[in-house]
Amino acid sequence: MSMSFIDSLSDDQLDALKEVGNIGSGNAATSLSMLLGCKIDMKIPAIRIVDYNEMMDLVGGAETIIVSVFLRIEGDTPGNMFFVLTPEEASHFVKQMTDRPNFSVLETPCDEMAFSALQEAGNILAGSYLSALSDFIELSIQPSVPILTIDMAGAILAEGLMELSQVSDYAIIIETIIDYHGENKQQIKGHFFLLPDPDSFSKIFNKLGVADQ
Numbered sequence: 001m002s003m004s005f006i007d008s009l010s011d012d013q014l015d016a017l018k019e020v021g022n023i024g025s026g027n028a029a030t031s032l033s034m035l036l037g038c039k040i041d042m043k044i045p046a047i048r049i050v051d052y053n054e055m056m057d058l059v060g061g062a063e064t065i066i067v068s069v070f071l072r073i074e075g076d077t078p079g080n081m082f083f084v085l086t087p088e089e090a091s092h093f094v095k096q097m098t099d100r101p102n103f104s105v106l107e108t109p110c111d112e113m114a115f116s117a118l119q120e121a122g123n124i125l126a127g128s129y130l131s132a133l134s135d136f137i138e139l140s141i142q143p144s145v146p147i148l149t150i151d152m153a154g155a156i157l158a159e160g161l162m163e164l165s166q167v168s169d170y171a172i173i174i175e176t177i178i179d180y181h182g183e184n185k186q187q188i189k190g191h192f193f194l195l196p197d198p199d200s201f202s203k204i205f206n207k208l209g210v211a212d213q
Contacts, residue, residue, distance in 0.1 A: 009049065013208045016136075018047045021174050024132035031124045032178070036096060039181040046175045055157065055171050058191060059084055062154030067105055069122025070147045070156070073130065076139035077203050079196035081130070082157065083122045083176075087150070089188045090118060096180050097121065105150055115148055122146045129174065129192065137207035157193070171195045 025042035033040040050058070059066050067090035069083040085093065090105045097117040105114065123146045134141040149156050174192035179185070196204060 009205060010209075013205060014047060014049075016208045017172070018044060020132050020136045021047055021129065023136075024129035025176065027132060028125045028128035029178075031128065032121065035120070035124065036180070041179040041181070043177050043179075044174060045177060046173075048173045048175075049170050050173050051169055052157075052171075055173070055193060056153060058173065059153040059157075060086075062152060064153050065106075065150065066153045066156060067118065068149050068151075068156045069119060069126070070149060071122075071126050072144040073141055073196075074144060075134075075141045077137075077141055077196055077200035079194065079200050081126055081143070081195070082193040083125055083190060084153075084193060085188070085190045089190065090150075092186055092188055093121060093178075094118060096186060119146045119148045122148070125176070125190075126192070129194075133204075137204060139203070139207065170201070 021044045025044055029040045029042040032042075056062050065087055067085045067087055071081045073079045073081055087105050091103055094103050094105065094114045094117050095101060098113055100114075103111070103114060105118075123143070126143050126146065130141045130143050172192075172194040174194065176190045176192060178188040178190065180188065
């Protein structure tokens with residue numbers, strides 16, 4: 001995929017992708033509110049297309065420990081998707097979901113219930129985004145079962161990239177802010193990294209109104 005294709009993407013088209021993200025986050029907020037039994041607000045301050053180095057910078061560098069929920073996307077636009085949180089923010093998430101005030105994801109061994117809670121949250125979030133994207137571009141998209149990993153960013157993201165038949169140079173980054181209105185108000189910031197397989201990238205954007213140059 002050439003840089004000229006990335007350069008050809010219009011503001012309108014990125015706005016369309018952001019709108020898809022907003023619909024997805026609205027659906028995810030509803031599902032998470034039901035799961036947690038309290039009000040959840042979600043917003044997407046930005047959607048960007050970045051290269052591999054920028055992706056690494058966003059998570060603090062290749063050696064930074066991150067918490068990642070990984071899904072393989074199957075269907076008409078195959079690819080990989082990661083939902084990435086810092087260990088601190090993942091711990092906050094689990095505290096809210098399991099009512100354990102002293103929990104940390106960096107404890108060893110990590111609690112099974114905590115793993116399940118994070119996987120379920122990642123599943124809800126990713127499923128909501130992918131469902132909204134599928135409806136918008138009228139193509140079939142299904143997520144695989146989520147895999148939760150706590151490791152260095154370089155190891156996690158490189159493994160996801162190596163699964164592609166050829167390395168995709170670019171990722172769609174969906175910044176996500178989750179506001180939790182429980183007993184303790186909490187804001188959690190995460191990133192979705194959507195890495196479509198090379199052929200899928202142009203398919204998605206052609207459906208959003210831009211042809212490959």
